[in-house]
Amino acid sequence: MSTIAKAMELLDFFSLDRPEIGLSDFHRLARRDKATTFRHLSALESAGLLEQNPTTRAYRIGPAVLRLAHMREVTLPRRAGLRVALPRLAEATGETAHASLLDATGLTTLAHHEAPQYSARVVLHEPRLPLHATASGIAALAFGGGDLMARALAAMPAYTETTARSPEELAAAVARARAAGIAMSDQTFETGVTGFAAPLFDSSSIAGAVAVAAVSSRVTPELQTIILTELIKAARTISANWGGTIPPALAAAWAAQAGPETAP
Amino acid sequence: MSTIAKAMELLDFFSLDRPEIGLSDFHRLARRDKATTFRHLSALESAGLLEQNPTTRAYRIGPAVLRLAHMREVTLPRRAGLRVALPRLAEATGETAHASLLDATGLTTLAHHEAPQYSARVVLHEPRLPLHATASGIAALAFGGGDLMARALAAMPAYTETTARSPEELAAAVARARAAGIAMSDQTFETGVTGFAAPLFDSSSIAGAVAVAAVSSRVTPELQTIILTELIKAARTISANWGGTIPPALAAAWAAQAGPETAP
DNA sequence: TGTATTGGTTCATTATATAAACCTATGGTT
DNA sequence: AACCATAGGTTTATATAATGAACCAATACA
Structure with missing residues (x-):
């Protein structure tokens, strides 16, 4: 090294x-x-x-x-596009919302916002998100290039009982996410935390992910519906702010997922 | 190295x-x-x-x-304290305003704001400001520790005709700044640019400098008065935002400089 | 088709990074 | 006051990692 x-x-x-x-x-x-x-x-x-x-x-x-961050933000704005969408996502779901940026090496946490409603909430502290064990990572794998998957397979530490252990298990999770347009992870990274994530796009390709990290015991079918709906809304907004376009297959999956009332 | x-x-x-x-x-x-x-x-x-x-x-x-910048800004806010003061300084003076942060190695440009009034304006591009050749640097030397001066003397490239060349020349400029509470530099870094700077303080000591970089040909005694007044106002505001207190000697110099109407 | 430029790689040579031991200052204990 | 633990920082022989000339493949231009 x-x-x-x-x-x-x-x-x-x-x-x-x-x-x-x-x-x-x-x-x-x-x-x-x-x-x-x-x-x-x-x-x-x-x-x-x-x-x-x-x-x-x-x-x-x-x-x-x-100084460096200012320079990047002026020439390639990212944070600005989250300022409204992320707090809104947190408030609408009552859970912690966060966004991460994808580069050649993986996902970097960019910003997070905790919902003020409950005192029990997910607090995030990991600067880098493992691709194979988080909803954001699965979302990135589902809509990113093939080289990402190779990187994910290179190291797959088991964080919890339910972390994907085999390439097949991971591939199945990715396939589910690709079909649904949303990635879900049930306590695969931290016990007690259920994750939901949608991919984000900029003008060239996938650029990151937006996610909701929910307290697992609070996740009912009703809450899950709210989270999915709000997550898709947030992902649409942020990608639009970043100058990205949603791939047709994903737009269709989202339309099916959230019902016709939130279709574009 | x-x-x-x-x-x-x-x-x-x-x-x-x-x-x-x-x-x-x-x-x-x-x-x-x-x-x-x-x-x-x-x-x-x-x-x-x-x-x-x-x-x-x-x-x-x-x-x-x-991510790193966000972390620093949350735990040690600096940019937030400039958001109002810097544009206001630029607009009130019609010239380019900028702020820089002092660390053990020198001054780093933090943010700058150009006045929209004129098409002829100073555009800044240097990420690091030399201590011996800029108004900000002189202000830092005048109100910073002695080790800073040693660092300034270690390397004194001559950028223009009027850049301080000898330790004595530099010491004289620093002494003038200390007495006036404001540092001035007449085209010592770039020809055609006259600089005015005031030191900034945080809770422990000097933390940086705020400056106006003016087009030299536009600097009349009237404009200079405006710049000094506004610069002191901005320095007071920013230091307050950073949790700093103005040393008594400097407060006195500022009161004398800008006239009684702007005294605290 | 030829030429210049790009991003990236290889491998013998050499310079730089490393870590154990050491120094000095400070704050808390007995 | 003497003691111990811990802090930040420094020294020096040894070992590891950095270097750069030459090379490759791909693209762009003419």
Whole structure:
């Protein structure tokens, strides 16, 4: 593994719950030598990707990231297209809504929004979503290129009892999602969490997924109907904002899924 | 220089004018071997910091950057504090306003806003601002720690005829800024651009600078008065948004500068 | 058809990354 | 006050990973 990749893995240890990490914590979290960790952190800092809290000396995301994100958002807007749709999806379903971006290597969480209705809700903390074990991943596989499937098959850790274990099992889930226009996952990533996801498109192809992560015990047939309807609405809105068009086969599946009243 | 730092330097070649860069262009821009450049780009891509445009194969800023920026902005808001103040500063002065963040290594441009009034306006494209040659840099030196000055003296390229060349010249400019509460730079970085800057503070210390980059030929004493007044207003607002307090000496300088009607 | 350019790959050579041990400062305990 | 644990950071021989010239395949232009 390249030194560069090792250094940049350190960035993935940050989360909303852990926005600042000291040298010793990093050294333990990454299970790497302290001197090595220190030099990696220093290199990231000198590029502005990290900075040190002047009082605690702990490391946190640096200002260069803001500049880069601003640049991407101006030239290739994504977040802006979620601003309305995601909170609306969360409120309409009463569950946690989130959107992720697909690149050549997999899905990256882009934004999430928790519904305020219930105190029991799904809180997300994974920056990268495994393709084989999440509804978003299945949705991406169902409507993405074949190379994605190869990547998914390369590593299939079993997170729960119901995580797909074999290529056949995964292929079946993907086929179901392709037919329904929506991917579902029953506690395949985290126990107690049921996922529903729809693919998102930009001007060239599939670009990500929008999903609802619901508390499993709350999922009744009625709620499921609401979630599917709202998810399709959200996916249509976001894809439109991203300059994408829904493939005809998917549009037909959605029309059948949600009933004629929500057809385009 | 570390491999990590070399790889991350590649990120600085992106700008709003050049949001996508192909392998060959990168190899020329960075003056590095093509194979090396390729491996660096691939490593950045595997971390999600870059992605490839699926049609042109050119590299652009990746989705991970959005996630990191979101995380920083939630835990340590900065952009939000500029959203109102910066456009207002640009409109009130008729010139380009910008804000930058200070870290241990220097100033990073955070956001800028061009005034719509005139077609002749200053367009900024530098991601990093040199401390010794910009108004923002002088403001940072005037109100930042002594280690900053050491860093500024380490490298002092002469961008124009009027760029400070000697430590004494720089120290004089910094002293003027400290006394006035505002830094000024007459075409020290780019010919035809006059800069005015005020320091910004967060809860712990100096955190950046807000500046007006004016077309030199338009700078009359009247405009200069407007710029100084508005700049102080903007600096007060932004620092307040960032949870900062203005040091007494600076508050006094500002009160004297802008006249009693704008005193806090 | 020929030529220039693109993105990407190979492999011997060489430079850089690594990790154990060490240093210094600080905060909390006895 | 002495003690211990932990923090951030540094040193140096050793080992691993980075480098770049040459090469390949594909596309674009003329």
